Amino acid sequence: MDFLRPASWEEALAAKAEHPTAVPIAGGTDVMVEINFDHRRPEHLLDLNRIGELSEWQTGPDTVRLGASVPYSAIMENLRTELPGLALASHTVASPQIRNRGGVGGNLGTASPAGDAHPALLAAGAEVEAESVRGTRMIPIDAFYTGVKRNALAPDELIRAVHIKKADGPQQFSKVGTRNAMVIAVCAFGLALHPGTRTVRTGIGSAAPTPVRAEAAEEFLNAALDEGGFWENGKIITPSVAKQFAQLASGACSPIDDVRGTAAYRRHAVGVMARRTLGWTWEQYRDTGRTLEGAA
Amino acid sequence: MRVNFTVNGRKQEVDDVWEGESLLYVLRERMGFPGSKNACEQGECGSCTVRLDGVPVCSCLVAAGQAEGRQVVTVEGLADYARHREDAHPGTGCATGACGTPLGTARSRQAGDGQGTEELSPIQQAFIDAGAVQCGFCTPGLLVAADELLETQPSPSDQDIREALSGNLCRCTGYEKILDAVRLAAARQEEAVR
Numbered sequence: 001m002d003f004l005r006p007a008s009w010e011e012a013l014a015a016k017a018e019h020p021t022a023v024p025i026a027g028g029t030d031v032m033v034e035i036n037f038d039h040r041r042p043e044h045l046l047d048l049n050r051i052g053e054l055s056e057w058q059t060g061p062d063t064v065r066l067g068a069s070v071p072y073s074a075i076m077e078n079l080r081t082e083l084p085g086l087a088l089a090s091h092t093v094a095s096p097q098i099r100n101r102g103g104v105g106g107n108l109g110t111a112s113p114a115g116d117a118h119p120a121l122l123a124a125g126a127e128v129e130a131e132s133v134r135g136t137r138m139i140p141i142d143a144f145y146t147g148v149k150r151n152a153l154a155p156d157e158l159i160r161a162v163h164i165k166k167a168d169g170p171q172q173f174s175k176v177g178t179r180n181a182m183v184i185a186v187c188a189f190g191l192a193l194h195p196g197t198r199t200v201r202t203g204i205g206s207a208a209p210t211p212v213r214a215e216a217a218e219e220f221l222n223a224a225l226d227e228g229g230f231w232e233n234g235k236i237i238t239p240s241v242a243k244q245f246a247q248l249a250s251g252a253c254s255p256i257d258d259v260r261g262t263a264a265y266r267r268h269a270v271g272v273m274a275r276r277t278l279g280w281t282w283e284q285y286r287d288t289g290r291t292l293e294g295a296a
Numbered sequence: 297m298r299v300n301f302t303v304n305g306r307k308q309e310v311d312d313v314w315e316g317e318s319l320l321y322v323l324r325e326r327m328g329f330p331g332s333k334n335a336c337e338q339g340e341c342g343s344c345t346v347r348l349d350g351v352p353v354c355s356c357l358v359a360a361g362q363a364e365g366r367q368v369v370t371v372e373g374l375a376d377y378a379r380h381r382e383d384a385h386p387g388t389g390c391a392t393g394a395c396g397t398p399l400g401t402a403r404s405r406q407a408g409d410g411q412g413t414e415e416l417s418p419i420q421q422a423f424i425d426a427g428a429v430q431c432g433f434c435t436p437g438l439l440v441a442a443d444e445l446l447e448t449q450p451s452p453s454d455q456d457i458r459e460a461l462s463g464n465l466c467r468c469t470g471y472e473k474i475l476d477a478v479r480l481a482a483a484r485q486e487e488a489v490r
Contacts, residue, residue, distance in 0.1 A: 001315035003297055003361040025359055029339055032357040035316045036337040045315060049362045095463020096441070097354045098339050181462035182340055 002044045009051050009131075012158060015044075017133040020155035022046040026054065026069040027101035029094070030110045054105070054160070064166055065129070068105025068159045075104075083164055085120035085171030085190050092116055092175045094182055105159045108144065111151040111210070118145070118211030119190030120173055122203030125165040132156040138163070145210035169193035170284035172277040175205070176261075176269045186261040189249070189273035193281045198222070198231050202274070207253035207266045217248035217274065234286045242275050249274035301363045303329060304373025305380075310360075319363050320344045320355035323370060331371035331436045342464030345437035346370050347377075352444045354463075371436035374443055378417035381447065419443045422481035423474075430468035438464045442478050450485055452478070 004022060006012035016022055022044035025031045034040035048054055054069035057079070064082050066075070072090035076099070080087040086104070093099050093116045107115040108128060126141040130153055144152050153159070171192040177183030188205035200221050202214045224241045225231055250271035255263040299313050299322065310326050318337075323329040323346070332355055333343035339354040346355045347369040355368075369377050416424070419442050429435050438461060445452055445460035452460065457478045466474060 003315040003359070005361060005364070025362070028357045028359055028362065029354075032318060032359060033338040035359075036318060036356060041316070045359060045361070047359065047362050094339065095342065096460060097342055097345055097352050097463045098357075100351045101353050101357065 001042065004044055004046045005050060006046070006048075007050050009053060009160065012046065012048060012051060013131060013133050013156075015046055016158050017156045019044045019046075024048055024109060024158060027071065027098075027103055027106050029098050029102040030106055030112075048158075055103075059166070062166060063163045066104060066162045066164060068108075068161055069103045071101060071103050072099035082166045083120075083124065083171075084167050085124050085173050085192055086117060086164065088171070088173040089116045089120040089175075089188075089190065092173070092180075092183070092185075092188075104162050108151060108159055108162065109153070111145055111149050113145075113148060113208060113210055114185045114188075114206040115211065116175065116185060116188065116205065119188050119203030119205040120171070121162065121164060121190075122211060122213050123171060123190035123192035123201045124167065125192075125194075125201060127163045128152075128159060129161040129163060130154075130157045131160045132158070136160075142213065145212075148209045150210075167192065168196040170281040170288070172280045174273040174277050176273070184260065187253075187255070187266045187269050187273070189270055189277055191274070191277040191281055193285055195231060195285065198226060200225070200278075202249065204249070204252060204270055206260075207255040207270050209254065212252060214249040214252035214270075214274065217245050217252060220248055221245045221278070236286075237278065237282050242278055245278060246271040246275040297361065299360050299364055301365060302367045303327065304369055304376060313360050315359075315361065317360045318356045319346070319348075319358040319360050319368070322360045322363075323355060323368070329370050329372050333433055333436055335433070339463075340465070341434070341437070342441065342461075343434050343437040345440045345464065347440060347444065352441050369440070371439055374420065374439055375415055375417040378419070378443060379415075417443060418484060419446065419477070419481045422484065423477045426473050426477035426480050428469060428473040428477035430466075434464060434466040434468075438466065438474060442474075442481070445478065446482055446485060450489070451482060454479075 004015045006015050023042040024046045026048045054067040056067045057070055058065045072093045075090045076087050104117045107117040121141050127138040128144050130137055130139055139152050146152055173190045175188040176186040185206040187207040190203035192201050200218055202218055204212050250267045253267050253270050255266035257263050297313050298311050300309050310322055320332055320334055323332055332346055335341045335343045337356045339357045344355045345352050349366050419439055423429055441461055441464055449456055457475055
């Protein structure tokens with residue numbers, strides 16, 4: 001095994017081009033487990049820790065450009081306002097020790113359906129900045145996950161950053177597991193209200209071969225909210241609408257039975273989380289609306 | 297490959313490190329720092345917790361090569377680390393460890409065969425006084441995590457303590473005595489500040 005230690009992003013791209021099978025390692029929270037357990041013996045490890053810019057983020061007018069290695073603990077501490085859904089999801093990642101090392105780039109690189117960041121990224125809307133010596137391309141998050149632990153990256157590409165839409169409304173994240181800490185999600189659900197475009201976006205984790213959006217549920221809800229004038233009148237969402245939304249979210253799952261839970265349970269739980277996160281975010285939206293009215 | 301980094305204030309150079317080796321393995325098997333324990337090797341148990349440039353991490357998930365040029369504090373150096381914090385940065389701490397170890401401390405540590413001095417850090421003393429140690433296997437990781445908590449949050453709530461120690465498993469104590477120990481250390485720290 002070779003240990004490659006590029007000192008700059010350009011060096012990292014060159015190394016990845018020369019050794020396309022090299023495994024990038026940043027926080028190590030996935031890669032080292034596989035090496036410790038002898039599940040993986042890559043020819044080359046590509047250490048990204050020396051590239052400082054990967055641990056930085058920039059807040060623009062519409063998006064946050066989040067470096068691939070920004071640790072979850074930094075997201076929780078610094079980006080709660082801009083990225084509330086991702087900050088909530090970050091807080092459910094494993095333990096403080098893991099959150100100090102792991103970041104969203106690793107979650108995307110591994111592309112496990114159980115990665116905690118995915119539902120939040122899908123709900124907020126995001127693009128992955130992938131780069132190789134051939135150039136840079138922006139991959140929409142909806143097109144990024146291509147299969148179980150598979151993503152749209154080419155062999156010579158590395159994830160440099162993720163561009164995540166800044167929250168324009170309330171966001172929530174919910175995760176089912178046996179305890180609060182150190183849990184791989186049985187299933188998870190992210191929901192973001194986008195009052196600017198009058199739309200709702202969702203993300204489902206651990207209940208399909210890849211992280212997915214509940215698109216039929218979103219379409220139904222967007223139409224129902226529009227039709228009832230809910231965005232304007234701020235009324236409580238009709239229980240029948242919430243129920244149908246939950247059912248459609250359940251229907252977006254194609255889960256499996258495994259050690260963490262059964263497919264039937266996952267389908268059920270995703271429906272429950274969809275209804276709850278909708279309720280929580282809508283309450284926040286109504287509260288904010290009232291506050292703003294009062295202020296004006 | 298060769299790896300250089302600082303452990304408990306002393307520069308170390310290790311040869312013949314396998315590229316896939318963890319920092320934990322290098323500390324225990326190549327450098328003679330067996331304080332950090334090897335249990336799950338997947339970041340679940342926290343018994344290998346060390347400070348890497350001041351940040352608590354599972355050393356089993358850090359590739360040895362990633363520690364190149366960086367500062368590591370293990371439980372063996374916790375007493376000196378706490379004393380240095382007390383002397384040089386009262387009330388705050390030295391999160392990076394970048395200001396190094398005073399010469400006198402380094403000498404006394406050298407005299408003590410690299411295993412630190414007899415004196416314990418406040419959190420270690422509190423663990424003993426509260427009866428928070430049973431088999432002791434999880435203790436080093438808990439001490440490093442708890443010490444960092446008290447560095448960043450001098451008066452933690454019970455919720456803060458539970459959160460900070462949520463990545464450390466103990467199969468003996470039922471955690472109550474461990475929580476007692478952290479509360480005790482926090483209370484003593486507060487008294488000392490007054």
